[in-house]
């Protein structure tokens with residue numbers, strides 16, 4: 001018994017060391033991304049900007065002829081016999097046909113190198129952090145989500161994991177790197193200073209397999225909604241940048257340098273929508289699972305407890321966003337604001353409700 | 367539509383231009399038809415009507431006529447997507463104050479505290495229903511309007527959808543080149559054979575396909591709309607289940623000392639709440655007794671004293687004389703019996719005392735439940751009332767004791783006597799004693815945890831100080847003046863339970879599962895249409911055209927079309943005689959691809975714009 005307790009304490013210490021190490025590596029990744037952005041700013045920028053404004057000038061209407069030719073799988077080559085039908089696509093009405101930016105490195109080779117280093121470091125930091133979360137779980141022999149410290153570390157691990165998974169699936173997401181690593185560092189910094197709680201057992205109300213189900217899906221939703229929110233925010237900047245260019249305006253040098261390396265507004269918007277729409281059902285499930293758990297623990301599945309209220313508000317806000325996308329006069333920027341409000345509700349539910357409002361959900365050690 | 371008057375800028379003779387323009391308009395109408403109801407949003411027609419009305423208003427011709435006209439206008443507004451959106455937003459906004467201001471339904475004690483602290487604000491809050499946000503008039507108005515809107519929205523959508531299922535996918539528009547994804551090639555195969563192969567191919571991929579004229583029209587992904595309708599319908603089911611639960615629920619609390627029992631009748635409850643349609647005769651016949659209660663606490667570390675496990679072992683029976691069964695109730699594991707659930711809510715200590723009166727006769731014996739004060743050491747307070755008592759002269763009187771119970775007694779300079787741990791490590795009971803009228807005979811209900819000392823006198827010791835004694839289990843104290851004795855025999859644990867019965871739980875769960883399934887269908891399934899046209903060209907070679915149309919969020923449409931085209935192409939191979947670029951052979955549209963005017967290319971989107 002005493003021996004087991006000692007190993008547990010060792011594991012808890014190992015977990016702390018791993019989390020601190022991951023912070024150190026994230027910091028290096030952060031500098032890698034900064035270098036990527038700085039080197040990226042020195043090349044190609046002028047050219048891309050010219051191409052964009054040029055394109056905007058050549059087409060008087062806001063929506064220029066939007067035709068791209070894509071080849072179907074397996075292009076045959078020279079002989080007519082082997083040629084397969086090519087599919088011609090047109091982008092949908094009201095969206096400008098603006099090509100995606102080259103990414104943070106701006107086409108600069110050195111920038112690209114630093115970017116790649118940053119991504120590799122992020123992978124390493126992610127592994128360290130994930131190991132930290134797992135050892136923490138082993139040290140307490142339960143799901144590592146009993147308090148805000150554990151919640152925060154898992155949250156950023158999953159966010160980075162989702163980002164790496166998108167990279168692995170060859171999605172165009174490297175531009176999220178800098179904002180993501182920055183916020184992960186902030187999150188971990190808060191976790192190890194303000195929110196830190198020694199590894200320990202759970203209070204009886206948290207003893208349930210619903211903890212695994214409800215909390216894990218909540219964390220996953222939060223992590224990917226966060227990526228969606230970053231994309232939405234960048235969409236708003238990039239969209240006004242494109243609007244300004246299309247209207248003949250001249251955005252500032254800094255805005256130009258940063259924004260034109262991002263994907264086009266349409267791509268950012270679509271990325272954000274897909275994430276939010278794909279994970280909205282999971283968020284719905286999270287709330288249902290929470291209601292079932294509440295039904296078992298407290299005898300009512302819904303009691304307007306502050307945590308429940310804010311989950312509901314978040315849910316309705318995301319439903320609002322999805323509706324807005326299908327409603328005339330609301331898609332585009334207005335829908336994006338709704339998406340940001342929805343994510344702000346999610347954040348408030350996590351930090352605000354835990355810290356400022358007392359309800360049945362208060363965690364131990366906050 | 368957004369760009370109805372964008373001309374097809376095709377330079378040419380003046381006469382040709384008008385023809386061209388008329389042609390473009392006809393095209394557009396056709397494209398609209400091809401994309402119609404790809405999404406069955408009600409706005410499609412409502413928007414048009416709205417616009418017509420708006421222009422009517424501008425010209426002074428106030429909307430429609432009289433009451434019926436206004437009612438129709440109001441109904442159309444209410445069931446429009448825009449108003450649904452606003453109502454949804456209001457719903458989330460309206461839920462906010464309920465989480466910031468204490469709610470009577472959640473924590474009435476906090477509401478009282480708030481009232482005493484904010485004397486000017488509280489009446490205002492009362493008027494606005496801010497202590498009962500979720501049952502207030504304004505909050506109810508929001509969600510009732512939303513649900514009326516929802517019903518007004520899904521009923522027509524359901525009919526529309528049924529209509530679509532019974533009819534066939536819309537025929538191919540004249541110019542397929544204008545659709546978001548397009549491909550074409552020339553082949554030596556007969557047009558009829560190409561169409562038959564195309565139809566067979568689409569059918570195999572589970573498209574609903576049929577041939578009209580020179581083209582095959584096909585559609586897939588109807589489950590999206592079905593899922594969307596199911597989701598919205600499930601929301602109504604959820605609301606009904608929730609309302610039923612609120613109206614017929616019953617919920618009562620009962621504190622039971624280890625060894626005692628409870629049977630489910632109204633009089634046995636310590637407190638009882640029920641919905642407005644609840645009938646107390648419908649309480650299910652069952653009962654249980656508390657055999658054993660165990661609590662464990664963290665013994666070391668910074669979280670010393672934090673509870674770890676609570677377990678109440680009960681034996682319960684169902685019906686008038688059902689068989690007894692044993693079960694453990696824990697925090698997340700209620701007992702389910704006769705359609706009700708019994709939850710473990712709290713626990714505490716009940717000192718067992720024996721009181722003898724001035725004559726030496728037994729005046730009171732048994733456990734008395736003390737309530738925890740909320741500190742880490744589980745200090746508890748309670749009162750012992752002895753209504754049947756005679757003093758040393760045999761005169762009838764009453765006794766009362768105010769007690770403080772410390773499970774692990776400790777003494778230090780800062781906190782004085784206190785309890786340092788919640789378990790029974792070193793229990794001490796300290797008491798003040800009173801004599802006089804307890805006030806229990808007045809007929810008014812009394813709080814069993816409070817002593818009304820207005821008509822009582824506190825005992826004093828020989829020196830004239832107030833009499834107070836601390837006892838360890840097994841010890842006895844003697845009251846001054848031979849007024850009797852009290853012995854502290856031991857401690858029993860008690861546990862408090864909540865018995866709740868809430869109908870509609872099954873319905874709510876069913877609604878939730880249906881909502882989830884519907885949502886998944888609605889968000890993960892793409893609805894799209896594909897057309898295949900095969901026409902014999904002037905040179906006798908067949909020209910095959912394929913085009914696809916989906917919602918703007920369908921990212922995979924071009925790939926899917928490419929896939930289908932490759933498949934069809936393998937059965938109707940590209941003609942060897944064909945010149946290099948296959949698209950150039952398209953006979954119906956001579957406009958080079960990059961000069962196609964920027965008309966709405968996604969009518970599904972445009973229709974709602």
Ligand code: HEM
Nearest residue numbers: 319322326405406407408445446447450515516519601888
């Ligand atoms: C009770 C509140 C409601 C909630 C939580 C809700 C939620 C949702 C969600 C999550 C979607 C999926 C969005 C998508 O397919 O992209 C949706 C779609 C839709 N909702 Fe609602 N809805 C509600 C009320 C309403 C009402 C009152 C109406 C009628 C005016 C309505 C009409 C629609 C329509 C037409 C769609 C399909 C939009 C499309 O084609 O993309 N909803 N709703």
